Amino acid sequence: MNTHTENASLVLSNEHPLNDGRTAASPLVRALRGDRPDRPPVWFMRQAGRSLPEYRALRAETPMLEACLTPELAAEITLQPVRRHGVDAAVFFSDIVVPMLLAGLDVELVAGRGPVFATPVRTAADVARVRAEHPVERLRERLGPISEAVGQCIAELGGTPLIGFAGAPFTIAAYLVEGGPSRDHLRARSLMHSDPEAWRDLLAWTAELSGAFLVAQVEAGASAVQLFDSWAGSLSLADYRERVAPASRAALAPVLGSVPAIHFAVGSGHLLEEIALVGGEPGAVAVGVDWRTPLDEAIARLGNRTPVQGNIDPAFLDAPPAVLEAHVRDVIARGASAPGHVLNLGHGVPPTADPTVLTRIVELAHA
Amino acid sequence: MNTHTENASLVLSNEHPLNDGRTAASPLVRALRGDRPDRPPVWFMRQAGRSLPEYRALRAETPMLEACLTPELAAEITLQPVRRHGVDAAVFFSDIVVPMLLAGLDVELVAGRGPVFATPVRTAADVARVRAEHPVERLRERLGPISEAVGQCIAELGGTPLIGFAGAPFTIAAYLVEGGPSRDHLRARSLMHSDPEAWRDLLAWTAELSGAFLVAQVEAGASAVQLFDSWAGSLSLADYRERVAPASRAALAPVLGSVPAIHFAVGSGHLLEEIALVGGEPGAVAVGVDWRTPLDEAIARLGNRTPVQGNIDPAFLDAPPAVLEAHVRDVIARGASAPGHVLNLGHGVPPTADPTVLTRIVELAHA
Numbered sequence: 070m071n072t073h074t075e076n077a078s079l080v081l082s083n084e085h086p087l088n089d090g091r092t093a094a095s096p097l098v099r100a101l102r103g104d105r106p107d108r109p110p111v112w113f114m115r116q117a118g119r120s121l122p123e124y125r126a127l128r129a130e131t132p133m134l135e136a137c138l139t140p141e142l143a144a145e146i147t148l149q150p151v152r153r154h155g156v157d158a159a160v161f162f163s164d165i166v167v168p169m170l171l172a173g174l175d176v177e178l179v180a181g182r183g184p185v186f187a188t189p190v191r192t193a194a195d196v197a198r199v200r201a202e203h204p205v206e207r208l209r210e211r212l213g214p215i216s217e218a219v220g221q222c223i224a225e226l227g228g229t230p231l232i233g234f235a236g237a238p239f240t241i242a243a244y245l246v247e248g249g250p251s252r253d254h255l256r257a258r259s260l261m262h263s264d265p266e267a268w269r270d271l272l273a274w275t276a277e278l279s280g281a282f283l284v285a286q287v288e289a290g291a292s293a294v295q296l297f298d299s300w301a302g303s304l305s306l307a308d309y310r311e312r313v314a315p316a317s318r319a320a321l322a323p324v325l326g327s328v329p330a331i332h333f334a335v336g337s338g339h340l341l342e343e344i345a346l347v348g349g350e351p352g353a354v355a356v357g358v359d360w361r362t363p364l365d366e367a368i369a370r371l372g373n374r375t376p377v378q379g380n381i382d383p384a385f386l387d388a389p390p391a392v393l394e395a396h397v398r399d400v401i402a403r404g405a406s407a408p409g410h411v412l413n414l415g416h417g418v419p420p421t422a423d424p425t426v427l428t429r430i431v432e433l434a435h436a
Numbered sequence: 437m438n439t440h441t442e443n444a445s446l447v448l449s450n451e452h453p454l455n456d457g458r459t460a461a462s463p464l465v466r467a468l469r470g471d472r473p474d475r476p477p478v479w480f481m482r483q484a485g486r487s488l489p490e491y492r493a494l495r496a497e498t499p500m501l502e503a504c505l506t507p508e509l510a511a512e513i514t515l516q517p518v519r520r521h522g523v524d525a526a527v528f529f530s531d532i533v534v535p536m537l538l539a540g541l542d543v544e545l546v547a548g549r550g551p552v553f554a555t556p557v558r559t560a561a562d563v564a565r566v567r568a569e570h571p572v573e574r575l576r577e578r579l580g581p582i583s584e585a586v587g588q589c590i591a592e593l594g595g596t597p598l599i600g601f602a603g604a605p606f607t608i609a610a611y612l613v614e615g616g617p618s619r620d621h622l623r624a625r626s627l628m629h630s631d632p633e634a635w636r637d638l639l640a641w642t643a644e645l646s647g648a649f650l651v652a653q654v655e656a657g658a659s660a661v662q663l664f665d666s667w668a669g670s671l672s673l674a675d676y677r678e679r680v681a682p683a684s685r686a687a688l689a690p691v692l693g694s695v696p697a698i699h700f701a702v703g704s705g706h707l708l709e710e711i712a713l714v715g716g717e718p719g720a721v722a723v724g725v726d727w728r729t730p731l732d733e734a735i736a737r738l739g740n741r742t743p744v745q746g747n748i749d750p751a752f753l754d755a756p757p758a759v760l761e762a763h764v765r766d767v768i769a770r771g772a773s774a775p776g777h778v779l780n781l782g783h784g785v786p787p788t789a790d791p792t793v794l795t796r797i798v799e800l801a802h803a
Contacts, residue, residue, distance in 0.1 A: 258751035305728045338706050361672045384625035419622055
């Protein structure tokens with residue numbers, strides 16, 4: 070199960086968990102394949118994490134990235150929200166910089182700030198160096214803890230699918246160029262325009278790493294994947310199309326024939342049509358829609374042929390129950406015109422969210 | 437000149453600098469009025485500030501908010517980029533929280549973070565308290581340093597117009613509710629949905645303060661104003677239209693009959709049509725367009741009847757001269773279909789910008 074393929078694409082053996090039909094009939098996989106199960110499947114981005122007291126207890130003494138690389142911990146954290154909320158999918162507990170860390174880069178998650186790379190990548194020489202010193206082969210050799218954690222999840226999940234997870238090449242590149250979080254990713258976007266060739270090389274490499282990270286999760290039994298682009302919203306459509314989308318396509322390509330994929334980018338309503346094409350053709354990937362764009366509008370803009378995911382506004386989680394319920398029903402109603410709709414928040418679960426409210430949303434969706 | 441009007445609207449005396457026609461024929465005022473001068477007027481958001489060595493020298497010992505309230509300093513900083521770059525407008529050096537500070541709120545600008553309010557405003561009781569303790573009358577009594585600084589600018593500017601400046605009610609409210617900067621303004625948007633009435637009261641009050649701040653600048657001689665909404669992009673169109681736009685309209689209303697206005701909101705391409713209506717009818721305000729939306733597309737979406745401002749991508753400022761020049765020419769060409777076009781960046785000048793590059797853009801626009 071852990072033998073990695075020589076070329077970029079995933080080759081499944083006969084004993085592979087994907088071939089046993091374990092989750093093929095699950096509402097999540099059906100909806101992502103463009104089907105309409107009786108009720109919309111529901112899960113929450115960042116459901117495995119800080120909003121759960123059982124997570125905070127488990128993580129108390131363990132730094133985030135260490136937890137990601139400790140199979141028992143990562144598996145347990147992945148399973149916690151499934152047990153608690155009864156959601157229709159688990160999402161693998163990890164971080165977008167885990168592939169970078171495994172490939173040998175010096176990266177830390179700084180509390181209250183986010184990922185910080187010790188050595189920013191800002192010039193063509195930096196890009197050449199980082200690619201030479203941290204090739205995808207190095208990552209592949211060290212994916213054992215990831216495969217093991219995914220395997221432990223699968224063993225407990227029964228018919229509930231696990232969603233694999235990776236950061237999109239642009240978001241990872243933005244962190245690398247800036248050296249850490251930034252508001253408009255100006256340094257990254259400057260490199261894009263100042264040295265398009267170095268930029269392309271950088272994104273090709275981050276795409277390779279994210280792709281290998283997804284392959285490991287799918288080989289170990291993930292039933293679907295989500296590519297997460299936190300920062301694509303800072304791009305114009307032309308820049309996204311020409312200088313970013315090809316890399317996102319490359320990151321997803323190795324798993325796309327095997328499992329359904331979701332692409333989610335925050336604040337990128339203006340890129341929706343282009344994001345929907347990262348699977349190569351319309352409908353080949355599902356598109357996550359953030360809270361800003363009404364779901365029916367997104368579905369129509371995507372020609373009614375792309376499965377969508379979303380988009381309960383997290384700002385409603387604190388609202389009076391009747392207000393939240395009306396909003397959730399509105400989202401479900403707006404999702405009805407899609408070939409498939411996965412109910413989710415329009416962004417990650419806020420750390421301050423009351424988990425009982427999330428459980429109530431699942432009950433509502435399942436009612 | 438400093439007698440403030442009893443009602444919300446601005447009444448200009450005969451001796452008022454607006455009535456002397458000092459800037460009526462300037463390219464900026466003409467473009468904002470929907471005219472096409474021979475060449476597009478150009479200025480830069482945040483031109484008065486950290487990118488200039490003469491600014492850094494002047495501010496060395498003085499905290500930002502103190503500089504804003506010291507007329508000689510605020511005037512000198514406002515004038516520096518006009519002298520250096522030969523831009524077609526000055527923009528008044530200030531900060532969106534200055535009206536809050538003058539109204540008596542405890543607010544600080546924390547380096548590397550932004551505005552931080554000592555007491556966040558999070559409940560209906562908080563809103564009632566803050567309105568009662570910090571009424572607009574208190575602000576009006578303390579606007580002397582602002583009027584004085586504007587007056588000093590005008591005395592030196594000759595035929596070059598000064599643009600007055602205020603923060604939009606939503607952005608200020610977002611800082612107040614969060615207590616400081618935040619990524620998605622979740623607490624503010626939560627209050628909006630949890631207690632719409634308290635939210636409306638909060639925005640009505642921030643609108644009153646920003647409105648009074650604009651009135652003071654216009655009474656002292658500003659020839660135009662810009663309302664700056666840093667955070668509106670986090671809102672859906674429905675929320676913006678119903679729960680935010682009325683307050684932005686109220687903030688601009690007191691000056692709208694007197695001077696042309698620009699409304700700029702970052703990352704809000706999805707709100708463009710609605711933003712264009714904050715003047716009451718299409719074309720009544722100019723709309724600032726950020727770097728994400730191509731200018732010709734924005735102009736067409738606004739029915740070709742709204743003057744626009746923008747939108748050189750700051751990410752091009754570091755690009756090779758030929759690449760930057762091609763980009764600037766492209767922006768000017770795309771702006772040609774607007775009833776008026778003010779050339780600007782699509783966001784504020786980055787602190788790291790090379791000022792000689794900005795001067796080159798002005799020369800290019802004037803060539």
